[in-house]
Amino acid sequence: MIQNMTENQITLYIIKTLKENKKKDFDVILDELQPYDIAQLYENLPEKHQPRFLLFLSVDRLADLLEELNKEKQLEVLNKIGKERTGKVLDEMDNDDLALLLDELSPEKIASLLSGMKKSESQIVQDIMNYPPETAGRIMTNRFVWIRDYYSVKAAVEKLKIFAEYAETINYLYVIDQHRKLVGVVSYRDLLIAEPHEKISDVMYERVIAATVTTDQEEVARMVERYDFLAIPVVNEENVLMGIATVDDLIDVVIQEANEDIEKLSASGKSIDFDTKAFVAAYRRLPWLILLLFIGILSGGIISGYEQTLEQVVALTFFMPMISGMTGNTGTQSLAVVVRGLISNDINKKVVTKLILREFFVGLLIGLTCGILISLIAYFWQGNAVLGLVVGVSLFLTLIIGTLAGAVIPLILYRLNIDPAIASGPLITTLNDIFSLITYFGIATMFISYLT
Amino acid sequence: MIQNMTENQITLYIIKTLKENKKKDFDVILDELQPYDIAQLYENLPEKHQPRFLLFLSVDRLADLLEELNKEKQLEVLNKIGKERTGKVLDEMDNDDLALLLDELSPEKIASLLSGMKKSESQIVQDIMNYPPETAGRIMTNRFVWIRDYYSVKAAVEKLKIFAEYAETINYLYVIDQHRKLVGVVSYRDLLIAEPHEKISDVMYERVIAATVTTDQEEVARMVERYDFLAIPVVNEENVLMGIATVDDLIDVVIQEANEDIEKLSASGKSIDFDTKAFVAAYRRLPWLILLLFIGILSGGIISGYEQTLEQVVALTFFMPMISGMTGNTGTQSLAVVVRGLISNDINKKVVTKLILREFFVGLLIGLTCGILISLIAYFWQGNAVLGLVVGVSLFLTLIIGTLAGAVIPLILYRLNIDPAIASGPLITTLNDIFSLITYFGIATMFISYLT
Known part of the structure; x- marks a missing residue:
């Protein structure tokens, strides 16, 4: 029914x-x-x-x-x-x-x-x-089945049957020695196929993939994803088996970590969900916004330094939102690629060099395309070829700088063992805003006599 | 060794x-x-x-x-x-x-x-x-073990042993009737605990959680996450068992979908990783950037409509990046909260109303705090109380609008069955840019006689 x-x-x-x-x-x-x-x-x-x-x-x-x-x-x-x-x-x-x-x-x-x-x-x-x-020690369970290396396959199967109800996974049996140290793993499937009288030490895998109690939970999730395991054993510093981390908990970890990356990249503040109270949500979101407010003031300060230039050519203002918006966005694009890439790639000098070169060329290509496009638009709109040139060259330069900043800054933070996502969102926005304004108004001031 | x-x-x-x-x-x-x-x-x-x-x-x-x-x-x-x-x-x-x-x-x-x-x-x-x-049909495997409902527990265990090597998971046996329709599921653990002579139809779960071949893979991943299953059976429209989707594939789905959300929210273009060639990456990133370029021109057009106001009070320019940056950011914050929330929450009228009200109060609180703060800063910096008031009131209003837009727009898109992440990133940036400029310069123009 x-x-x-x-x-x-x-x-x-x-x-x-x-x-x-x-x-x-x-x-x-x-x-x-x-x-x-x-x-x-x-x-x-x-x-x-x-x-x-x-x-x-x-x-x-x-x-x-x-x-x-x-x-x-x-x-x-x-x-x-x-x-x-x-x-x-x-x-x-x-x-x-x-x-x-x-x-x-x-x-x-x-x-x-x-x-x-x-x-x-x-x-x-x-x-x-x-x-x-957020370590393996925190997410492990002690509901696993262990066997000794001298057991026969038959004895192991018997033990598993007794503990089946209690165990979180019946897929693997972990093999320990007399000091409770992890020496092997055998899948229940292998036991079903093996002869009952065989010794566990002869059928087990000895190269066990294990996490230690202090391994970051994200790293454990990565191991499960790579190896397609349903559980990973967790050992202490002496290789003594302490527990297992199971795939159902690790899926939650993957989702949680992805959400954290999104929160940080969008500077949306820690753990706000549909049930968070308005006051709490506002409190969590405000720190970034106030930081951004001061960054905005800083940008305003830079603009005020070029007040004379602006007074002479008010039309320069029209292209400000476009230049800073584009520079900010290309930086965020690079940032997102790098932050997610850091999770699934092994990072070494070769990879980093290749990546930075790649982003430089990307910036060059993007800068060329958009720079030429905006030059033409600015020229036809304002009927001023020099203005078109100033805007185009500025955008070309700021896009290269913005793209590079979006790639290099998270890599530096990663190297310094700072989570790249947390610091780089607002950091890149700041730096790119400042870079783009200085570049734009700097170039405009150089050509001011041709602009008026 | x-x-x-x-x-x-x-x-x-x-x-x-x-x-x-x-x-x-x-x-x-x-x-x-x-x-x-x-x-x-x-x-x-x-x-x-x-x-x-x-x-x-x-x-x-x-x-x-x-x-x-x-x-x-x-x-x-x-x-x-x-x-x-x-x-x-x-x-x-x-x-x-x-x-x-x-x-x-x-x-x-x-x-x-x-x-x-x-x-x-x-x-x-x-x-x-x-x-x-990206449907269940695409990620399912046929390497599963099925049994008939009239089998005894003993017969089921025997069959599982024979197919253990072939099966992707030995945790569940799926029970079908004479028309291959899925009628139940029994875990291998339950079989170990049951008496050998019991009938499968007496020990199986009849309320089987199953996906159909056309279920979105993200929905299947969500089922696995909720129920902590290691596999989900996949049936066709007639409830005939076609295959199973296993947790190892679904972890990949979770990661892929999270990356897609990040790509869309940061408008970074489809699937760029560390190995993507510069030319390809630039090609994938350009569409958004060119779109943003035209949005920037649109903003420029709005500003040019207020050229006279600007010429009279150049200092208004100084606060432009701050106002549009803050409005854009608060919108992105709301957007991120909503887009991720849509994945893990059931959406109904009650939830939506509560959420929109919540975001309105968040916008109010954020707007009040930042509006008062910037009023004071603008007043002390520029020594003009009216300017301080104009900037403060503008920011107050744009933050409320920005926060609401970031929540409402993805919800509308979701309702229209459009993926909220894809369209809302750039859409919210555009709309918020336009809202904030019109609000800011509109208010400034109203008070222009007091500003000069």
Whole structure:
């Protein structure tokens, strides 16, 4: 029945089971839903039905539900289910999701939440929270299956079967030695094909691709993308296996990092989404805008230095927005290419030299095309050949400078270990504005006697 | 030995085995490498060693290697291994990767490549290529395991074991009825836990999350991200199971789509990476720049309409770059928030109303802050209170307009089924430039008698 019901029908049916207190019918539906669907269902439920809904959910399902909600909603649910069940639910949650939930809460709140948990589970979470944010240590889970190198294939399969329910992935078994050091990996598929009596050390891969606890999460995502793995083992400095990072979490990382790049490139401020309050969003966006305001004043200061030139030829003003707009835009274009390229390319001297040369030629080609075009337009519009020449040559030069700046500045920042996206958006806008105004008015002032 | 060798050492060792014609030693190393590593190795190898390297590789490994290379290199390899082996290698390749390779080749080239393949395999590829680009049909693979609903758990496990080597994922078995229609899914983990004699129809999920062949690949990626699945089944209009889309391909989709958004938002032109030739990059970037050039002329035209005002108060020019820069930037900020938000949110009237109201308040707050700030700066700099007021009020208004435009325009485009990212970057820049100039000079002209 359920496979053909729409979301709305399911919600109505669930409300009916809640009203009539029919837990069995409720469970029949819930059995067919994915955690994401259960979360959607919960969020769509009228508030008055939510307490019984939560009461009807098993501890397992509550843990699944929590993992799909945002932090605000998570705390709301925990509040509603009471302290005792909270402890049990947190025990069931994935450690990495729990660490994310606790992150940024007050120490008292954290202590109160952890107090209801099993000692062993809460210890693991506290360990995870000690790793720096956005590292492999933070996103790893301890729900993996390990085997010893002397196991037979048969013994390994037996162990996997026992832990299948508990493990996040059954695709790989990680092989450790007596010191818990990672020495190999074997896929479950390989086990199915191998002879039962073979030794694990004979069938395993020994060249294991692994991350360390402090590896940047973006780097881990890159490994998964390159190798098409479903999980990556995470080790500490002594090569002791600490956990695994799974592909479902890494997809979230890829999306988060792409959003961060877009936020930085558009200077739109940290993490604003559809649910952010207006006041918070304005507060996060203002720093860049105020910076830009002062940059604008700086540009104004430069223009005021050429006040005399401007008074003589007001028509120079007409081309100002075009020149600074074009220079800014060509810089942003180069910037976007370089920032995204830095993610997927290995960077060395050869690559950098080739890239800078390429951008120079791009600037040259773009500058020539647009410079000639605007010369002609300016000449026919204002009927002044010298003005056309001044505007054309200025645009030609500023486009080359703008293109190069957009490529070179992020590379320098990358070299200095500063995230290129964060600093270069506004930085390039500033520099390109200043370059373009100085070039334009400088050239115009040189030719001022021919312009009037 | 190999687990501790660096990439360089491996390359040198491989060259040695090639020179000395030691295929056995070669295979020992290759057994431990991942496809990505083999591709890196191949690309780092001096050209003279490449033919024997390819000769030493098995057909399976050649297929793996091809899947990691870009199109240019793929064709190079196929050329080197000759027609007969090409057919065998293409038979082994994943259909979706092969379809991608053939895409955009000339019909003669495609025919020549397919001619060496098995009829059944080449037919599948040709079918895939008939689906529109960037749909589920294009990225699905036929390497999945299906079972019938009347199977026992034991029979299903047996079948999976037989097809384990062939399947892309062993995590899920898809359940079909006698008409090959998708009726359920069961995870291999569930099978391990279930009793061997239970019937599949009793243990399977019936509410299957599936994509159709024409579902946009971005939507499929979103499903995988939401549900944390490792694969999504793909059906045709009659619900017949055609293939599966796997998470490794969908990670690539997520990255590709994020890059496309960045390209469009920064108007940097389609697919420029570090390897793009200067001429091609310039050609791809020019359309936007030329568009911007004409927008710039349009702005110039507006300014020229206020020539008299400008001649009387040249100082008005000083604040032009600031006002248009700020308006453009606040628009881009809103745009970025909305474009990324559209990906992960369900859009309905309630959400849209809330969002537009939110952005209006953001614009108000930002406008008030920056407007007051610039009024004071302009007053102290130019010693003219009316000028300060004109600049402040203008900025206040343009920031509200700019913020709203950045939110409303992508929403309208989304409603009209136009990709909001592509059109709004340049569109918002234009409109905001025009709004801000008209507002600024309009207000200035109203107060011109007090300004001089």
